[in-house]
Amino acid sequence: MRSKRHTLEVLGPLDLPLTFSCGQAFRWRPVAGDGAAGRDGGTGASGLWSGVVGGAEILASASGLPPVAIQVEIRGESPGAAALRRYFRLDENPREYLSGAGTPAAELAALPGFRDLLGMRLLRQEPWETLVSFICSAASNVRKIAGGVEGMAERWGEPIAGSARRSFPAPERLARAREQDLRALGIGFRAPYVLGAARRIARDGWDWDSLRVAPIEEARARLQDLPGVGPKIADCVLLFGVDRLDTYPVDRWIRRATLELTGRRRARDEELEAWSRRLGPGRGYLQQIIFHLRRTGGPLPPLPSERPARRKAS
DNA sequence: TCCTCTCCTTGCTT
């Protein structure tokens, strides 16, 4: 099968390495530099990335100066250029999530380093793969999660024509796996959760589309009914898998960062989530940037509007 | 109902 190529024009800033490595997706990896070079040590210095979307391997790279674009080469069943634009969320400009001067979102954007991260694109990923990925994320790290997800694809996924990679296996396929074989991939105590979720969905069916429009509390409750899915993972699935940017997943890093931003010493997760609503409808995207900012840039200063008023000396 | 504690795998870090 001949591979197809597309040039996807980008609205707004774009940082492909950040987009693929920030912890939202787990099947993108740098392609070693081609030819005699090949000495980037897997750092992606060649600028070329390989990922799997549906039944296709996508080779992606960012083209140079404005107009910025993503060059893609597709192997396997092409999802089509329109679907890839959706996947990369190229129809939106991330700056829109900061609109509204004087709002907490705008204050966030003023923090040092924040603007440099606007090239992070929130991918519209496949819900089922997102669910499994984040079930595996419990008390883990990006590297281990990626190993587990890739291992499931290698073992139970469908081959992709013209590619060495495989699609992510459907729930019905994972439901037939043995727990022991899942554990062999290194996902440990999360194996029975993955298996349980796969079996439930394979047996009872699952309507992802209704999660896209359901009231957020109802959507969260439905996901949390699955084994291995609590509040944090439910929110991640909603955010990354069904395009619900009106979620604010609270993990230990976001908890710490949000406490700092609000200038509070302690708060329950629900209170942090309630505060996040002031960040507007794009708070899920902002969460992802805050996460990265907090992990790489140290403590965050309180936002001006949240800073407790200083008492005047009497 | 809500909070806190412990256990659960694995592998890398200190």
Place this chain on the structure above:
DNA sequence: AAAGCAAGGAGAG
């Protein structure tokens, strides 16, 4: 080298 730690969840108390 033993202990700590990592994008949590489930179960007990």
